[in-house]
Amino acid sequence: MISCESFRNRFVAETDDAAVLEHLRACDRCLDFAAGIDPDVMFRALGGGELLPPGGVDAFVDGVMQQVRVRSAESTVAAANVLSWPRRLAVAATLAAGISGTMIFYGGRVPAAVATRGAATTPVAIARGVHPVPVEKFATKPVVETYESQNATIVEVPTSETGGNDDVKIVMIFDENLPADL
Amino acid sequence: MKRISMILMALLLVSATAFADAADVGKSLTVRTFQFKHKQADKAAAAIKGLMSAEGSMSIQPAANSLVVTDAPENMKKIAQALAQFDTAAQALKLTIRLVSAGRAAAEAARSDASLSDVASKLALLRYNVLESVGAADVSGREGEAGLVDLGTYRADFHFGDYDPASNSVKLADFRLSRLEGDQLSPILKTTLNLTIGQTVIIGATKQAQSQRALMSVVTAQR
Numbered sequence: 001m002i003s004c005e006s007f008r009n010r011f012v013a014e015t016d017d018a019a020v021l022e023h024l025r026a027c028d029r030c031l032d033f034a035a036g037i038d039p040d041v042m043f044r045a046l047g048g049g050e051l052l053p054p055g056g057v058d059a060f061v062d063g064v065m066q067q068v069r070v071r072s073a074e075s076t077v078a079a080a081n082v083l084s085w086p087r088r089l090a091v092a093a094t095l096a097a098g099i100s101g102t103m104i105f106y107g108g109r110v111p112a113a114v115a116t117r118g119a120a121t122t123p124v125a126i127a128r129g130v131h132p133v134p135v136e137k138f139a140t141k142p143v144v145e146t147y148e149s150q151n152a153t154i155v156e157v158p159t160s161e162t163g164g165n166d167d168v169k170i171v172m173i174f175d176e177n178l179p180a181d182l
Numbered sequence: 183m184k185r186i187s188m189i190l191m192a193l194l195l196v197s198a199t200a201f202a203d204a205a206d207v208g209k210s211l212t213v214r215t216f217q218f219k220h221k222q223a224d225k226a227a228a229a230i231k232g233l234m235s236a237e238g239s240m241s242i243q244p245a246a247n248s249l250v251v252t253d254a255p256e257n258m259k260k261i262a263q264a265l266a267q268f269d270t271a272a273q274a275l276k277l278t279i280r281l282v283s284a285g286r287a288a289a290e291a292a293r294s295d296a297s298l299s300d301v302a303s304k305l306a307l308l309r310y311n312v313l314e315s316v317g318a319a320d321v322s323g324r325e326g327e328a329g330l331v332d333l334g335t336y337r338a339d340f341h342f343g344d345y346d347p348a349s350n351s352v353k354l355a356d357f358r359l360s361r362l363e364g365d366q367l368s369p370i371l372k373t374t375l376n377l378t379i380g381q382t383v384i385i386g387a388t389k390q391a392q393s394q395r396a397l398m399s400v401v402t403a404q405r
Contacts, residue, residue, distance in 0.1 A: 168381070169381055173387045173388070
C-alpha cells in the first residue's frame with residue numbers, strides 16, 4: 001500500500017487509481033482529506049461509484065460526519081463522568097480525614113447543637129449579676145422502714161395535703177394490735 | 183499506586199476509629215475502689231444505692247472493707263462525694279421527741295397545748311383537734327449509740343443509725359415505744375424510721391382510721 005504522502009501527491013478528483021482507492025479504504029485521515037476535495041471518492045473507494053444516496057452525496061457525507069462528531073463528543077463527556085476506583089477512594093479518604101480531624105479537634109466533645117438536637121429547648125433568662133444557685137437534690141426514703149406487726153397499715157400523708165411544704169411529714173400507723181386507750 | 187492505596191486505607195481506618203471513639207464516649211464506664219476508715223462497706227453500698235445509674239454496679243470486699251464501684255464518670259463524681267461525706271467519724275446527732283395524745287371531739291371542745299401550735303394545723307387535717315402533750319425531751323448522741331428517754335408514762339428507746347448523705351437522713355433503728363403500767367413496761371410499737379435532717383415527722387399510731395384517739399410521736403433529727 002502506498003504511503004499517505006504518496007496518496008496526497010497522487011490524489012485528484014474523480015480518480016480511479018486502484019492504489020489510491022486502496023489507501024483510502026485503510027486510512028481515515030486521508031479519507032477526510034480526499035472527501036474535502038472530492039465527496040464522491042468515498043463511494044468509489046467502496047466500489048459503489050454508480051450509486052447515489054437520497055438527497056445527494058454532499059448531504060449524505062455531512063450527515064455521516066455530523067454523527068461522527070456527535071459520537072465523539074458523547075465519548076468525551078462520558079469519559080469525564082466516570083471516576084476510577086483510585087479516584088473514588090481518594091475522595092472517600094479525604095472526607096474521612098476531614099471528619100477524623102474534626103473529631104480530634106473537638107476531643108470527643110459533642111457540640112451543643114448536636115447534643116440538644118431533637119430535644120425541646122427553652123430559652124433561659126438569667127438576670128445580670130445573679131448567679132443560678134444549684135439546688136441540692138436528695139434521694140427520698142420511706143419514713144417507716146420497718147414495723148414489727150405484719151397486719152398494720154402504714155399511710156404516709158402526701159405533702160400536698162399538709163400545706164405543700166416539706167417541714168412537717170405525717171405518717172399514720174393503723175394497727176389492730178395497738179391498745180385502744182393510747 | 184500500591185503505596186497510595188495503603189495510605190488511603192490507613193486514613194479510612196483512622197476515620198473509623200475516630201467514629202468508634204466518639205460513639206463510645208457516652209457509654210464509657212469508670213471503675214473506682216473506695217476504702218472506708220470509719221464505716222462499714224456494706225452500709226456505704228446501701229448509702230449510694232440511690233445514686234447509681236442503670237449501667238452502674240458495685241461489689242463489696244469485706245476483707246478490705248472496701249467497695250468497688252463501676253459507673254459513668256459524671257455519676258462517679260456524685261458517688262465519690264457522697265461516700266466522702268459518709269465515711270466520717272461517728273457524727274453527733276440530736277433528736278427532739280414530743281409525745282402527743284390526740285383525740286377527735288366536737289368543734290367547741292377543740293383544744294391544744296400552746297407548745298403544739300406548729301403541728302396542730304397539720305393534725306387538724308386528720309380531724310384530731312384535741313391535743314395534749316404527754317412529754318417532750320431532747321436526746322443527743324452519736325451514730326451507733328443508743329438513746330433512751332422517758333416521756334410521762336411512756337418510754338422511748340432507740341439506736342442512732344448512720345447519717346445517709348444521699349438522702350440527708352438518719353436512721354432511727356429499733357425505735358420502741360413502751361408504756362409504764364405500775365412497775366411494768368408494756369411494749370406498744372417497734373419500728374425503724376428514716377428521719378430527714380431538720381424535718382418534723384409525726385408518727386401517729388392508732389387502732390383504726392376512724393378511731394377517736396391516737397398517740398402521736400413528733401420527732402425531729404438534727405446534726
